[in-house]
Amino acid sequence: MRSILTLSLVFSTIRLATPLVWAAIGGLYSERSGVINIALEGLMLAGAFTAAAMTFYTHSPWLGLGSAIIAAAFFALLLAVVCIRFKANEVVAGTGINILFLGLPAVLSGALFLSSGSTPQIPKDQLLPEFGRLSVVSILAVLLVALTQYVLYRTPFGLRLRSVGENPGAADAAGIRVLRMRYTGVILSGMLAGVGGAYLSIGQSSLFTRNMTAGRGFIALAALIFGKWRPVPTMLACLLFGFADALTIQMQGVAKLPSGEDVPVQFIQMIPYVVTIIVLAGFIGQSRAPGALGVAYDKES
Amino acid sequence: MKLELRDISKRFGDVLANDHLNITIPSGTIHAIVGENGAGKSTAMRIAYGFYRADSGDILVDDQVRDIRAPLDAIALGIGMVHQHFMLVRPMTVTENIVLGAEPGSALSLDVKQAAASIRALSAEFRLAVDADAVVEDLSVGQQQRVELLKALYRRAELLILDEPTAVLTPQEVEEFFSILRRMREQGKTVVIITHKLSEVLAISDNVTVMRDGRVVGNLKTCETSATELARLMVGRDVLLRVQKVPAKPGDAVLSVRDLSITTSAGSRRLDKVSFDVHAGEIVGVAGVEGNGQTELIEVLAGLLAESQITGSVTFNGRDIHQFDTRRRREIGIAHVPEDRHRRGLLLEFSLSENVILGVHYRPPAARGIASALLDEQAIRRRAELVIREFDVRPPNPALPARALSGGNQQKLIIGREFELPPTLLLISQPTRGVDIGAIEFIHRKIVALRDSGCAVLLVSAELEEVTALSDRLLVLHNGRIAGEVDPAQTSHEQVGLLMTGGHA
């Protein structure tokens, strides 16, 4: 009994960590270029909704995934324009995007499916495929991390991206197009967060429900901070959060109070959020953000 | 490479930074551009480097008009620039910083070996020694400057623009730096130095352009001019290059510091067993290259930097004050004019009135009523008007936001605020940084007047001229220790410079 629980816990952890990894690595590209991306939550929702809706219409999860990437990239571009071109406060603008996706999917699903926020159920064979118990998206997540590690530290693009986030003035003086790099970082973050969201709706489940991300976008951001904005530690942080989430699910209906009654479900639900707070409090002091994170680049100031 | 700016104009909002400039820099020379802060010199050269675009006018490189829209264009033409505040990515290595933007290898892979080889070659050719794998953050200021020079040379600069290059160097390092420049001139490069240090202009340059209020007011051969003439051109009138003061009449010791050591929360030792006294009615100056502990010394004495580990004793009029926070210190008469007025000294969005009460806002006369809860608008405005009047703050409108004032006026406001406390001890750091000459004279006179009224003054300045002119006694700080104490009237700049680098007088 014990060992089965452990194996299923491992797979559960991977499953729950996958959307976090995609969103967190997405956030990494944005934040390394100097733009705070607090809209990962909204971008994931964009991906989740688009994936579910498009898969329902086209019967192909790949088209669903592709359109999710495009949709999330579009809204990331919107965020980028507002923050980079119009110098908005990034946290405020990101919050705006998040609120937008509290409402937009509901309005669209009302129009398309006459529902109050969910998309219709998609049959199993039209969801993203799995190999054994691992989704293809989870496998790709690991590749993503490895690729990001290489790109960030071994290619000119990565060097330039990092310089733009640390000292945009220096990058500019060296001839790098700072704003263009930042747009790239933000759009990439949208695309990757979109994949994370798509996995939620057409990989992990079979439809989109209102606010189905339930804070994962913020947890991904916390993982990024915990992982000191580096790819591999961030992935490990996501696994940690995935593990907490997996434990939560295992415990529901199983955990008992000393009196023999079930632990109320609300306390179990709280666990991932409490863990996030504790992790942040414990580790942020040692974290070193990209030097120019959150500072708009304005050379004429 | 010959560089010419023809009829260049540039406006930033209300300010006309460059007004139909005409500057010619002959090939293979060292050319100085001098002017006060705000004269427009940096702006002009940044236009040449492509950082800004001129509103009108042309840039000619080797007698051909060129369209320079971004630093990349300037770099491609062979123009390099080293900025006043280094443009280095601190957590990255020297190699990464130098090759940034021109990385060897392919788009898919950085060729680190090739980068290192190129840097080694350049380093040898110009005798600019650096450790290619060192992280920039760990380097000294002089080393960082060498990295900046290598950056420009790596991009094959034929003309180098250097903005205030000696601001952070000791006199000895300045000499070394000059020999590097002469070597470059021998190699056929053209060098442009932007500076306000007239002595250096006379020492190293072949030609000099003087700017004032955005215009060129003189193009001279260095050997045909003098410091006095240059100063007059810079300001438009005769300038007192030395402040007038009577000898000090020091009284009792107001501040006594014994074996003061400061270790920051990051673990670095910034001050090491520093001991000195400051008496009433005297100005004790602290000279030294920035970064040798002066900032920490002043901030700790002001009650800031609470997270640091502080050992040793600090007594004020006989009282041990090391537990006192900033508020309490101000209450007992310690005033503080910070070195960075934008960061520490002002609330830029607040009005002048609201800035004038910063530090005393919680007690009468600024606050009144039960628990001093309410701000007394009338009293505050009266105080603001007093400070504005006594310290010649312009424009004299207490309702204006602080950011509307020029640097010099902002500094006068802060000084007025602190001087009006009135203080028993004044801690003042970099009092005239970024301030125009007229305000500099005013501020110097006010500091001396405060001393004459019996206040004890601890003055920190990176400007050797200033700190030697104003101080009655001069301490030199190096690596967090007092390298020596001298009588500024009897000691030459070279001797002080020697102490600043750790040598012995």
Place this chain on the structure above:
Amino acid sequence: MKLLRELRFPLLAVLCAFAVGAIVVLLIGDNPVETFALLLGSAFSWPDGIGYTLFFATPLIFTGLAVAVALRGGLLNIGAEGQLYVAAFATAWVGITFTGLPSVMLVPLCCLAGIAAGAGWAAIPGVLKARFGSHEVINTIMLNFIAVALVGYLTQYHYRLPGDPIMETAPISGAAHIPRLGTFVPGLPTRIPLNVAFLLALIACWLVYVLLWRTRWGYEIRATGQNPAAAEYGGISIRKEIVLTMAISGALAGMVGINEVLGYRYRYYDGFSDNYGFTGIAVALLGRNHPVGVIAAAFLFAVLQRGGVPVDAFTQRVSKDIVLILQALVILFVAAETLFRPGGRPQGARTKI
């Protein structure tokens, strides 16, 4: 004159948001003119339109003030939603538990409980930031989820009347009720839930104004928000200000409970908040973090919220979630201030995560 200039940008932001919103409606296949007419039209009838609009405006004024005060102190309080839930529950708890007390004691006690609970819940992320430096945005959002779970648990397991299928608590003592405005205003029926809390909201606006601009504590809050290094130089304790600002912010958010529990449902009703916490962000930003602006912005969003009901009912496809979209657009347009005002970085929280 300065007031008119200040008004220009929020007005433009609202118009742009509406324009984009109209496009969204068009894309969905409904008539934007009809939608907006419904959205705005139902708010002004007497007595139901105005009555309900002002009733909806009350919690928005409280959360708007909460976010505005936090922003003035340099903090972004996204946790108003959680703070108001905890506070509303606390308000109800006092009303349920202390049934023996007379009105004159019970009502203030209930109010104080709500204010204290909101302040306490908000102080948590404040302390976390002051002590550990962890960012208040993530922490407040996490605490929102925790608050909802916590209050849900308490309602379901301890305070629900047996047999009641709805997730709500037992009713509060009659002595804790506060009067509806219908009892004072002729022509306004008391079935409309607009109550004394609305007046309290207006008083709160005045108090916030006095606090921020006329007291030394407000000076310290604003200085910390403007430039923490300079505030520190002026002897202000940044850590203390962070916690204090969050507590005041939470206290204001907590007053929502007074409107909801003491003036309307007379019990704690789970999920009663129609995104008041998040709307408060839009209200504060649109109102330029100033109490007068907050009143105007709260009124606007209340109009939209009131209008959401007929939009839901009478249009084919558009649901009342269009209001959320409009809010988000307002936030984006207000945040992108240099769109309307080239050259200036607007005031507000300068944050790093």
